[in-house]
Amino acid sequence: MGGGPAAATAARLLASWGRDVLLVARPESADEPELPESLTPSCRKFFDLMGISSAIEGAGFIPSGGHTVWWGGAQRVEPFAEGQHGWQVTTGRLSRVMLAAVEAAGGRVERASLSADDVLGWPTRVRIDATGRAGVLARPFGRRRYEPGHRTVALIGRWRRSGPWPLPDASHTLLESYADGWGWSVPVGPDTRALAVMVDPKTTQLVKGEGAKAVYLAEIAKMEHLAATFRGSDLVSGPSGWDASMYVADQMTGDGWLLAGDANAFVDPLSSAGVKKAMASGWLAAVAVNTALSDPSMAPTAYDFFAARERATYTQFLTLTRQFLLDGAPAPDHPFWADRGAPAPDDDRAAITAAWDRLRATSTLSLRAAPGLTTAMRPALTERAIVLEERLVTSLVPDGVRYVDGVDVVRLTRLAPGAADVPRLFEKYVLDSGPTDLPAFAKALATAVARGWLIAP
16 A cells, blocks of 8 residues: 555566555646755665666656755765766656556556555455555554654745856755754745755744745745745745654554555655665565465564564664754754754773774684574564574664674684684685685674674683
C-alpha cells in the first residue's frame, strides 16, 4: 500500500523474486501539489539493486552536484565526492517512474482509496503499509509516537527567476539556519526553485493574523543568504504547508502486516535522506516478507529483525539530526534550537585508535579471547533473505556482531591466539578468508582489542 519509494521498492523487489504482488496507491489528484525532494548519490545503490538506474537517469530529473550551506554562521560549498551526482525530483514524477518499474517486474498496480477495514479484508498473506503519514495500518495499529521538541511545519513555495540564479552551483540543495528556524531550497526547473521554511508554531515568532503567505515571506526575510538569493524572483505558487514533525511507531509488525518507510517512522528532512531511508526500509520489508513466505518458521525472526533494524535506523537519524541542529544553532538559547539540539553520544573511536597504537608498538602478539566471549546464532541480512549466522555475543552486545568493515571478527578472534605478531595474524586471516583490505583488518583487530573481545594474558 502506497505510491512512494518504500512501497515501490518493496513491490518491485518482491515481484522480481517471483512473488504475486499487488500495489495499491491512492488516486492521483491534479490539485495536490508535488513536493520537491533531493536524492543523494547514495540512492544509486538501491536503484541498481532494483535494476532501475537507467530509468532514473532517463527520467529527465535535474542532476544535483551537492550542497551549499549557511549553517551556524559558516558557509560551506559541498560538491558530492568523486564527481558523483544526485537528483532533484518531485514526489509525483519519482512515483510514476518507480511504479512503472513495479509493473515491468510483473507486479500489478491499482489506484484506489484505502481504509484499514478494506485492507484487512483483502485475501492476501502479507500486507506492507507504506502509505507514509496517512498510515492506513500505522495509525490504528502502530501507536505512532511524535518526538518531543521536534514539532516542525514546512511552508513551501515555487519561485521563478529571469536569468541565472546567483549561486556557486544552481543545481545545489541550499540550507540556511536562522534564529527562528531553517530554510531549504532545490531547483525544480530550468528557471524555477522551491523554497521551504521550517518553523515551529510554538516557538517561532510568526506574523499573526495575516495569512500563510505573509508568514512565509516574513520568515524568508529573516534569512540573510536565501533572502538575497531569491531577491528579484517571483513567487509563482504557494506557499503550501505540510507537517514535517518526527515520529516513530511503537509497533512496526503484526499478524501478517509490516509498516515500511514513513509509515513506521519519519525523520527530519534536514538530512536529505528521506528517499534513501524509504527505499532501504522497502528493501528490508521485502527481504523480511520473502523470508517469511519461503520459510514460515522464520517469520517471527524475520519480522523482529525488521522492526529492530528500523528502530535502530530512526535512533541513528535522530542522533545525527540533533547534532546537526546543535551545530547550526545561530541562537542556541532560542527554544526552536534548544529543544532540538543535543550532544551526540560518545563513541569508541578514541579507544580503537589507542588500541591500534599499542598493537603497532608491540613486536610480539599475545592475545586470547576474553572470558565470557561466546558465539551464538543470530539473524543476519542477505540481499533476499534473513538468515541465521554465527556471531560474537557479549553482555554488552546481545544481538552479536560478525563483521567490522567487512572483516569476519568471529574468525579473527579464533585465529588471533595462535599468531606471534600482527603481520602473521594478517597472513593467517588472508589464507583463511581470502584477500582482505589491510586498513580494514587493522581497524577490526583494534576494535576487537578496544571492546575487550581479545585481551592480553
